[in-house]
Amino acid sequence: MKLSDLLAGYDHQVLQGDPESVDVRAGVAYDSRRMTSGSMYVAMWGSRTDGHRFVRDAVERGAVAVMIDHPIADSLPPQVCVVQVADTRATVPVVASRYFGNPGREMDVVAVTGTNGKTSVSYMMEEALRTGVKTRAGVIGTDGYRVGHEPIKIDRTTPTTPESVDLQHILRCMRDRGAGTVIMEASSMALTLHRVDCTDISVGVFTNLTPDHLDNHGSMEQYKQAKLLLFRGMCRRAVVNADDPVSTDIAALMPGAVTTFGIDSATADFRATDLVVEPTGTRFILHHNGHQVEAKVPIPGRFAVHNALATVATCHLLGHDLDPVLDALASLPPIPGRFETFQTPGGVSVIVDYAHSPDSLEKVLSTIRGFARRRVITVFGCGGDRDRTKRAPMGEIAGKHSGFVVVTSDNPRSEDPETIVDQIIAGVAATGTEHERITDRQAAIQRALAVAEHDDIVLIAGKGAEKYQIIGELTVHFDDMETVRKLAAGPSAS
8 A cells, every 4th residue: 555545634844755655555653573575563652662663673674664753863765765754653553554454444443442441341241242132243352352252462552442553453353264353452542542443342341449559640630631632533433331420421422322331320221220240149129111021141240231231222223133142141041250250169169360459359349248158358469660559559458358368469560579569568457457478489389278268168269260470571470260260179180
């Protein structure tokens, strides 16, 4: 595709070469190491470095065009076209979507944002579409990229929402594999950094807003404004949790285009009442458009019902009948790392959950306390190089709802794991609950299983389905549920 076509209508300055004569035939890339002959290099700021430093490297690897947003010192071969824009991050989604043929326009793209529930809603919606509605769906998020059960193999550079070039590539792959709907997790940083711009989002889903990621956003107001970017012209319709105050902000931004769901809100378009929470799931009455129907989801807790309501409302908005959607949710398979359960031979129930914020930990533990017959034992830690202000509050929450707490390591990254544990312990100690510190995560899980007795519940929180730990510069294999199964099976399993 001609560079002039990729940039048509977008303000830019040609510093060198002729966009009319440059054919970008081998892709668009923001990492110079991914360059091939005939590709276009976009110099962007990353989390650690400035891509403008690698322009010459990109050219040496075959870039025929370069996009920058501030001057560079290198002089480049005359055959390389160089264009400057005001902000490469804001421009690259335009270029990438055009290069891949605007794939979002050919499907229903659903973008899910909120502090908690994004992955669970994505799984629920995927299952409702696949087994209920019998349509092919793609998923983009924390647990990878897939169409059906077929993974799309693209190197991950972000934990949740891909960079815009990768996102448009993934969307094109999904459409080519027959996906009619794509469910995408849209993180606050992805929205702020323009990763999901130019994606042609059919429905934006808002789950909730609670304190998290304040190290990135600085304040709850800025965090909220980042989430609201999705509803400032990026999606055509919205599905919103009416039990969260942010719903009023979204309604003001998108008058007449908002569908609501909730439990407490009496005016929600999709409302759940008469909740019955059991260890095996939650039953409720679904109210919609003057009708009511019995429904259930095989996950205990109010949060699971909120996620199910978001799924039902979105599927209905996309034109699907409610009955097959509800049938699919009633028989939902376990969601990896989201209230995922295991029973040990000794009768101890183990729950692995991704809860890694004060609100999510509070919800999970409150739910467990609602059906626990004996003691609740909690194993958790907090990630390094992330919001330090939540560590003591999470310790206090764990202490308040548990009979015994084992504080351990999560992903310490560049921080001293012992310092992180110290900060969590301060919160646990304030509750007076019995606790231990065991920084080695496997040893911490082993200790919790050792002290647990029949009918006790062990919650292992914070990492969910993650299959790694980040310790310093190393990423090592670690899977909470895999560890639980191995330890429960005894020495013969190793």
